[in-house]
Amino acid sequence: MVRIAVAGGTGGLGRTLVDELCQCDEHSVFVLSRKSQLSFEAPDNVHCLAIDYESVPQLQNLLESNQIHTVISTMNPPTPEVQTAQNNLIQAAAQSGTVKRFVPSEWGIDYFNDDEHVPLPWKTVKQQAIAELEKYPSLQYTMVHNGYFMDYFGMPQCQSHMLAEIPYVDIAAAKAAIPGSGNDKVTFTYTKDVAKFVRKLVESDDKWPTRTFIAGDVVTFHEIVEAAEQARGRKFDVVHDSLQDLREGKVTEIPAYRPIYKIFPKEFLLQMMAGFGVAMVTGIFAFEGKFLNEKHPEVRTTKMRDFIMTYWSGRH
Incomplete structure (x- = not known):
């Protein structure tokens, strides 16, 4: 206990x-x-x-x-x-x-x-x-590193306690403002899966490492858009924000950001999106290290494509 x-x-x-x-x-x-x-x-x-x-x-x-x-x-x-x-x-x-x-x-x-x-x-x-x-x-x-929360790509349909935050791909509006080329690998984890791994940590008698890495799925934004387009049955309007623009705090606004300004001021939210965009393009979201997944293969993590298809298929 x-x-x-x-x-x-x-x-x-x-x-x-x-x-x-x-x-x-x-x-x-x-x-x-x-x-x-x-x-x-x-x-x-x-x-x-x-x-x-x-x-x-x-x-x-x-x-x-x-x-x-x-x-x-x-x-x-x-x-x-x-x-x-x-x-x-x-x-x-x-x-x-x-x-x-x-x-x-x-x-x-x-x-x-x-x-x-x-x-x-x-x-x-x-x-x-x-x-x-x-x-x-x-x-x-231990610092738990789980990448970006996958929940946001299933909102508002998915089960989640997270506040609404739709990053880069607005599936409802069929629009995307992708950081960089869209080919960079990014780690995403559903909060329910994060919780399962944290429970494993808590119940383990092993000495904790100072860093704990978790990966629900590792995908590119091009793969996310492809899955979203298939789920919605339509092509998305896609733009790319360059690394230089992101470093300068410039990020293309998508419709999903606007309602969030009631929670986070516009300037703060766009700065946050630009900052995470830089981290994604420069490989910071592509973790290197020993993953807790390897120690607990019994925890079956949610995959991004399945997640999007589950919550967006047939929503035209």
């Missing part, structure tokens, strides 16, 4: 992790929240812990009194305020007498192995969390 605390467990990836971890009745899952009650119905082995991220002593006491063994952070967005909250959580976990493992909110790419010109505004925030963890050698940690 493992007692697990999930920071940010009320939505997005965190909620997906909670859904998977609580499938084992022997685990006790604690959702760390600023509110005293969960916003969703949960089984008996899921509990809500109201916390104050500004107080390290209070956090430490909460982790110790509930005998938390593993902390998983999915805190988002990576703002300075969230950075401070996560750093306080790391300090509290390290100083507690119960927490032995910590998964920081890195999810995505390896932010220590990227192009210095990748314009991702939260790169420094991600790196500083690892710098904080390095201060506590007794606390095991």
